[in-house]
Amino acid sequence: MKITIIGTGYVGLVTGACFAQVGHKVVCVDSDAAKVKLLQGGGIPIYEPGLEEMVKENVTAGRLSFTNFIKDGVEKSDVIFIAVPTPPQADGSVDLSYIESVARDIAAHMTSYKIVVDKSTVPVKTGEKVAETIKRYSKSKVEFDVVSNPEFLREGFAVDDLMKPDRVVIGVRSQRPVQAMKAVYQPFGSPIIVTDINSAELIKHAANSFLALKISYINAISVICEASGANVQEVAAGIGMDARIGRRFLDASLGFGGSCFPKDLSAFIKISETLGYDFGLLKEVQRINTQQMDRFVKKITETLWVLKDKKIGVLGLAFKQNTDDVRMSPAIDLCQRLLKDGAHLRVHDPQAMEKAKALLPKTVTFVSDMNKVAEGCDALVIATEWPVFKQLDLEQARKSMTHPILFDGRNLFDVAEMEKLGFIYKSIGR
Numbered sequence: 001m002k003i004t005i006i007g008t009g010y011v012g013l014v015t016g017a018c019f020a021q022v023g024h025k026v027v028c029v030d031s032d033a034a035k036v037k038l039l040q041g042g043g044i045p046i047y048e049p050g051l052e053e054m055v056k057e058n059v060t061a062g063r064l065s066f067t068n069f070i071k072d073g074v075e076k077s078d079v080i081f082i083a084v085p086t087p088p089q090a091d092g093s094v095d096l097s098y099i100e101s102v103a104r105d106i107a108a109h110m111t112s113y114k115i116v117v118d119k120s121t122v123p124v125k126t127g128e129k130v131a132e133t134i135k136r137y138s139k140s141k142v143e144f145d146v147v148s149n150p151e152f153l154r155e156g157f158a159v160d161d162l163m164k165p166d167r168v169v170i171g172v173r174s175q176r177p178v179q180a181m182k183a184v185y186q187p188f189g190s191p192i193i194v195t196d197i198n199s200a201e202l203i204k205h206a207a208n209s210f211l212a213l214k215i216s217y218i219n220a221i222s223v224i225c226e227a228s229g230a231n232v233q234e235v236a237a238g239i240g241m242d243a244r245i246g247r248r249f250l251d252a253s254l255g256f257g258g259s260c261f262p263k264d265l266s267a268f269i270k271i272s273e274t275l276g277y278d279f280g281l282l283k284e285v286q287r288i289n290t291q292q293m294d295r296f297v298k299k300i301t302e303t304l305w306v307l308k309d310k311k312i313g314v315l316g317l318a319f320k321q322n323t324d325d326v327r328m329s330p331a332i333d334l335c336q337r338l339l340k341d342g343a344h345l346r347v348h349d350p351q352a353m354e355k356a357k358a359l360l361p362k363t364v365t366f367v368s369d370m371n372k373v374a375e376g377c378d379a380l381v382i383a384t385e386w387p388v389f390k391q392l393d394l395e396q397a398r399k400s401m402t403h404p405i406l407f408d409g410r411n412l413f414d415v416a417e418m419e420k421l422g423f424i425y426k427s428i429g430r
Ligand code: UGA
Pocket: 121, 151, 152, 153, 154, 155, 156, 208, 211, 215, 248, 249, 250, 251, 252, 253, 254, 255, 256, 257, 258, 259, 260, 261, 319, 320, 321, 385
């Protein structure tokens, strides 16, 4: 199939590459000329395992191309995906101006029937607005269908999630685009659910909010575990074995972050408010998340007492493992809080150091070797769940620190083993 994707952010780029990988002919459009040039030359602007190779392979095979010109994309394809940003506004609602602008551009260049698919995360009823906009701005009055097709990929696992999705959701208002949409996704072999547009849009916000709720739930349990002497990992294993609950997304942490959960929770609360419902449950999810970071910082200050002029090593800057994304990263938030209290930081991340440099002051020391971060430190903190941190040379770290204190915001190590190694070890809910 001939497919155009407008917007080459995380979702657009990975979707484009994976569609090309299964044999579709894909044109990716982006208004950022420098980004398009980089992509045309075989470079990619983000770190995402497996993506660079996939982009190169498909560009070489002639199945994937990049352009600045939306007109090219609209003319060349029958199915046009919108994957542009939907950033948060100050009041928590979503800025839909990029979506609106793309809808107008598509309308201006349509000369034959098109299926316009929204992949960006949007409030329920956005599809109706997109359809109205295209109808209003289309000069030639050609026929079109608007479809909602939310994306469920996780950063760091995006290629895998897209190639083997749990499900594909297709929201339509008539049967006409269904066959073509099924043809787009048939090669992936996953179940396809066809719904109305409003339900498809709601599925996305409901799914992300539920996952965030699951994390806040286990984080709340971690507080009870600490107060009672129980172990949150054992509790998570015990409840997670119930198939109705499931073990995934029950890892207690210093809180969730990233460009999706915090934004989508605020948006969903706002949308519900507009529809006349006070979604207090989700407000509590947000409150627990903020408290989790507060409690972690308190743990550090209670142990080190005065942070001013203390040297602290921080392992992890990305908002999660396997990515260089530092947007709304709990690790960056933590660094900023420690710096505000006068601590000196030595930091390391396997992929996110460059992006973190833009968010942290020049006084922070960026250390390229994870095993050297602890040198001369009063404490070491693990802020991101990178699996490679489990291979840290703990003996070397302990010896090189002025005090062997380790705060583990991701529960990477075993409590008894850390104590045996001579660490004062404080983790989450254990
Ligand atoms: C999330 C959803 O998982 C995707 O399904 C969705 O497509 C995406 O948002 C989106 O809307 O675009 P993502 O933000 O990439 O994906 O990352 P997650 O793996 O969900 O992690 C989010 C945050 O929760 C991270 O800070 C992570 O460290 C934290 N987390 C995750 C926990 O603290 N505990 C867990 O058990 C799992």
